[in-house]
Amino acid sequence: xxxxxxxxxxxxxxxxxxxxxxxxxxxxxxxxxxxxxxxxxxxxxxxxxxxxxxxxxxxxxxxxxxxxxxxxxxxxxxxxxxxxxxxxxxxxxxxxxxxxxxxxxxxxxxxxxxxxxxxxxxxxxxxxxxxxxxxxxxxxxxxxxxxxxxxxxxxxxxxxxxxxxxxxxxxxxxxxxxxxxxxxxxxxxxxxxxxxxxxxxxxxxxxxxxxxxxxxxxxxxxxxxxxxxxxxxxxxxxxxxxxxxxxxxxxxxxxxxxxxxxxxxxxxxxxxxxxxxxxxxxxxxxxxxxxxxxxxxxxxxxxxxxxxxxxxxxxxxxxxxxxxxxxxxxxxxxxxxxxxxxxxxxxxxxxxxxxxxxxxxxxxxxxxxxxxxxxxxxxxxxxxxxxxxxxxxxxxxxxxxxxxxxxxxxxxxxxxxxxxxxxxxxxxxxxx
Numbered sequence: 377x378x379x380x381x382x383x384x385x386x387x388x389x390x391x392x393x394x395x396x397x398x399x400x401x402x403x404x405x406x407x408x409x410x411x412x413x414x415x416x417x418x419x420x421x422x423x424x425x426x427x428x429x430x431x432x433x434x435x436x437x438x439x440x441x442x443x444x445x446x447x448x449x450x451x452x453x454x455x456x457x458x459x460x461x462x463x464x465x466x467x468x469x470x471x472x473x474x475x476x477x478x479x480x481x482x483x484x485x486x487x488x489x490x491x492x493x494x495x496x497x498x499x500x501x502x503x504x505x506x507x508x509x510x511x512x513x514x515x516x517x518x519x520x521x522x523x524x525x526x527x528x529x530x531x532x533x534x535x536x537x538x539x540x541x542x543x544x545x546x547x548x549x550x551x552x553x554x555x556x557x558x559x560x561x562x563x564x565x566x567x568x569x570x571x572x573x574x575x576x577x578x579x580x581x582x583x584x585x586x587x588x589x590x591x592x593x594x595x596x597x598x599x600x601x602x603x604x605x606x607x608x609x610x611x612x613x614x615x616x617x618x619x620x621x622x623x624x625x626x627x628x629x630x631x632x633x634x635x636x637x638x639x640x641x642x643x644x645x646x647x648x649x650x651x652x653x654x655x656x657x658x659x660x661x662x663x664x665x666x667x668x669x670x671x672x673x674x675x676x677x678x679x680x681x682x683x684x685x686x687x688x689x690x691x692x693x694x695x696x697x698x699x700x701x702x703x704x705x706x707x708x709x710x711x712x713x714x715x716x717x718x719x720x721x722x723x724x725x726x727x728x729x730x731x732x733x734x735x736x737x738x739x740x741x742x743x744x745x746x747x748x749x750x751x752x753x754x755x756x757x758x759x760x761x762x763x764x765x766x767x768x769x770x771x772x773x774x775x776x777x778x779x780x781x782x783x784x785x786x787x788x789x790x791x792x793x794x795x796x797x798x799x800x801x802x803x804x805x806x807x808x
Contacts, residue, residue, distance in 0.1 A: 393433060396494045399506045400429035400487055406510035407483055425487035428453065432491025446492050453488045457481030483509065537576055540699060541569045559710055567706055567742040568699050570644050574637060575601045595626030599633030604736075606630035607772040611779035619784035625672035627776055627788040631769055631795060632664025638741055638765060646745040652758045656802045660795060667791050705736060710743040722756050726803075729760040733767025740764050759803040766799035 404425035435445040460481055486509055493502040548562040578600040598606025607627050614623045635657040643650035709732060716724040732740040741764060744757050773792040776785045 389437075392495050393430075395499060395502070396429050396433045396491050397426055399490050399494065399502055400426040403483070403487055403490070403506050403510060406513055410513045424484075428484060428487040429490040429494075432488040433495060434491070436492035436495055440495070443492070450485070450488065453485055457484055479513070483513070533576075537572065540565075540572055545569055554707065559707060563746055564703050564706055567645070567739075567746060568703050570641055571702065571738050571742070572699060574640065595630045596633050599630035600637050603630040603634035603637075604768065604772055604775070607775050608779050611776050611785065614780040614782060614785065619780065619782055619788075621672050624785070624788040624791075625668040625670075627772070628664055628671060628791045628795075629668035631772060631792055632661050632668060634768070635661040635664070635765065638737070638761065641738065641741060642745045642761070645742065649745055649754055649757055649761075652754045653761060656758075656762065656799075660799060660802070663798065664791075664795055667795075671787060671791065702736075702739065705739040706742060709739045713740070713743050725756065725760050726763050729763040730767045733764040734771045737764045737768045762799045762803035766796040766803070769793070769796035769799070 401422070404422035407425065408422050432446065432449060435449040436443070438445045458481070486505065490502055490506065493505070545562070545565050548560075548565050551561045553560050578597045581597055595606055595610060598609065607630055610623050610626050610630070614620075617623075639650055639653055639657045642653060713725065713728060716728045720727070729740060741761050744760055769792045773789040773796070776789045776792065
C-alpha cells in the first residue's frame with residue numbers, strides 16, 4: 377500500500393532514486409544503440425528517458441496515496457506520444473520511413489512509468505521490464521525474420537495451443553467426475569495439455585532453429601516430442617540414404633530422452649512417484665545417451681560420414697483430433713487399469729503395462745501417475761511404468777528395422793532391446 381511521503385526515510389528515497397536513474401540510463405543507452413541511427417529526429421534517448429523517469433518519480437512522490445499527479449503526468453506523456461505519431465503519419469510521404477512509429481512512444485511511456493514503479497513495486501519488476509524492453513528493441517531484425525517465417529499454419533497452431541490450454545482447461549475445472557469412472561474431466565484435459573506442451577515446445581525448436589549437419593540434436597528434440605515418431609522418421613531417412621552411425625545413434629538418443637520426458641510428465645502429477653522413478657530413469661537415460669554417443673563415435677560396420685540435419689518429428693503435434701483421441705485413450709486405459717488391478721492385482725497391471733507399451737505409453741503413464749498410484753504402493757506403480765517404457769523400446773527396435781528395411785539397423789535395434797531388458801530388470805528389483 378502506498379504511504380505518505382513523510383514516512384519515507386532519506387536513505388530509502390536515495391536508494392530508489394538511484395534505481396530509477398540507473399534503469400532509465402540503461403534503457404536510454406539501449407534505445408540509442410538500436411534506434412539512434414535509424415530514426416531521424418527521434419523523441420527520446422539517453423537524456424530524455426532519465427528525465428521522464430525522474431519526472432514520473434517526483435510526481436508519484438507528490439501524491440503516493442491517490443496517484444493523481446502520476447496519472448496526470450501519464451496523460452501528458454500519452455498526449456505527447458499521440459501527437460508524435462500523428463505528425464509522423466502526416467509526413468509519412470516525405471519522411472524516410474515509419475520505422476519505430478509506435479515503438480518510440482511506447483518506449484517513452486515505459487521510461488516515464490519507471491519512476492513510479494521503482495517506488496511502488498518490488499525492485500525486480502521494473503528491472504525485468506527494462507531488460508525485456510531492451511531485448512525487444514535489440515531483436516527487431518530477428519523478430520521480423522521470425523514473423524516472415526511464421527505463416528498462417530503456425531498461427532493456427534498457436535491458436536490451437538491457446539484453445540487447449542487457456543480455454544478448454546479452465547472451462548472443465550469444477551465439473552463432476554465421469555460417471556462410473558471417478559475421473560475428473562479437468563484431470564483428463566490437464567494430461568492432454570501437459571503432453572501437448574512438451575510436444576509443442578519440441579516442435580517449435582525443430583521448426584524454427586537451424587541445426588548444423590547431424591541428427592543427434594533433432595533426435596533428442598524428437599524424443600521430447602515422441603521417441604516412437606522420431607524413430608520412424610529417422611528409420612525412413614535411413615531407408616533412402618542408408619544407415620549412418622549418426623542415424624543409429626539418433627534413434628537411441630531419442631529413446632534415451634524419452635525417459636526424461638516421462639519423468640517430467642509424472643512429476644507434474646505425482647511428485648512422490650517421480651522421486652521413486654528418478655534414479656532408475658535418469659540412469660537409463662544416461663546409459664542410452666552414452667550408448668548413442670558411442671555409436672556415433674565408434675559405430676564400426678556402419679557407413680560413416682556427415683549426415684544432413686533431419687527433422688525428427690512427423691508434423692504439427694497440436695491437431696485437435698489427436699488431442700481428443702489422446703483424451704479418449706486416457707479414459708479407456710484408466711478404466712482398464714482399475715479393472716485389471718482389481719481382477720488380477722500386480723501381475724495383471726504389469727501385463728497391461730507390457731501391452732500398452734507397444735502403442736502409446738503416455739496415456740498409461742499418466743493414468744498410473746494421476747489416478748491409480750494412490751491405490752497401491754509406489755514400487756509397483758514405478759515398476760509398471762518401467763515395464764511400459766521397456767515395451768515401447770521393443771516396439772521401436774522393430775520399427776527401426778521395418779521402416780528402414782536395412783540389416784544395418786541391427787546396432788540401433790539391439791541397443792534398444794538392451795535398454796528394454798535393463799528396464800525390466802530394474803522393474804523386477806523395484807517390486808521386491
